[in-house]
Amino acid sequence: MNAAQISPAAAKAVRDVVDYELLFDCVHCGLCLEACPTYVLTRREMDSPRGRIYLMKALAEGRSELEADVVRHLDLCLGCRGCETACPSGVHYGRLVEQARAYVAANYPRGLVERARRWAISALFPYPQRLRRLLWPVKLLESAGLRPLAEQALPGKLGGWLALLPPLAAREHNQVAVPWPTARPNASGPAVVVHHGCVAQILTDAENQNTGRLLEAAGYRVVPMARTECCGALDLHLGNVERARRFARVNVRELKRAGVEAIVSAGSGCSVAIAEYRELLSEDPELKSDAQSISAKVRDLSTLLLDSRLTFPKFPCTVTYHDACHLRHGLGVRDEPRKLLGSIPGLRLVELQEADLCCGSAGSYNLTELEMAADLARRKADNIIVTGADYVVLSNPGCELQIAAELRRRGAKTKVIHLANFLARAMRG
């Protein structure tokens, strides 16, 4: 269909969801292109931030309709925000792509298989108890030694999903985190809450527990949340803004009730989602000012630990560090985890090539875009392996599972470990 045939009402409907004025911040300089993982891999303009902004503008001006190839280019975006860090014009690309996805979710008829896949992700992952029940058959398969067979035999993308899961028995063993002798709560320390996420409660709970223990060891008072909902990031990736708002409202009320000075998550994607409740709930008459104050309290574990001057015993090993996208590009935290690691006596920190290029995890991206996600995981693993490091440390459970699956597949010696678990290990010496 050419532009003359596209209804002005359709273009207006796009502008009702996508902030049209924000699109004009882009001056088409192209400085973001080499920071964009999908452009780096495909070399296609329409898989770059500039190309996708062009597509959003074409939709909003009625020069293009919402056809399959437009949706494809938008789907292929990881939402990693590498482009935001690179952009000299301050384009709010993350916000734009979330808005465009909300428009796509409401207006584009996806095929049955894709709808089923997206339904399964949104029906399972934000609910820890459902996920726990789903993992039972996987544990049974694993204990019978049949999991590799199932990964090969399952149809469609299900085998790929299964391969991303860590070995569950070993995982459970790792969850038994032994507190080190110096971890004593300080009743008068600054109050901090650790948001435990959703998937993380089941698959990476040691990361949550160790985050709390490290904060206590550093003199903070860790206050539990009475109720924890998914941060909403998964829904925002899938264009389901209304449910993200529902989750955000519960979290804002609970975080306000906790009455803390700082909010921490072991998942940097969750941290950024909470830091952006101020925008998500900006039209909510009851909660908008609470959302602003909650968002302003989000901190990263590394920043709080550096502020406290926590010290570590000697822990000789070689470490490289992967920047989780949302920590680096969403919260702007780059140097603090490196400084913290560098403060451990005996530790040698080796810089990773393309440390801030997305590993392909990106929320639920590695469940919907398996091929691109696998290409990025391979590229990340190549860069990790050449460092020869004993550990690759990172600050997001999604990256942890994604990179671990690829290194496991290759039989690489480097161990993938979350910063909280690594520091807990270092504390124990």
Ligand code: SF4
């Ligand atoms: S968010 Fe990431 S994948 Fe998407 S356009 Fe920006 S850099 Fe590229």
Ligand code: SF4
């Ligand atoms: S998004 Fe920013 S860096 Fe990329 S082309 Fe537009 S202005 Fe340039």
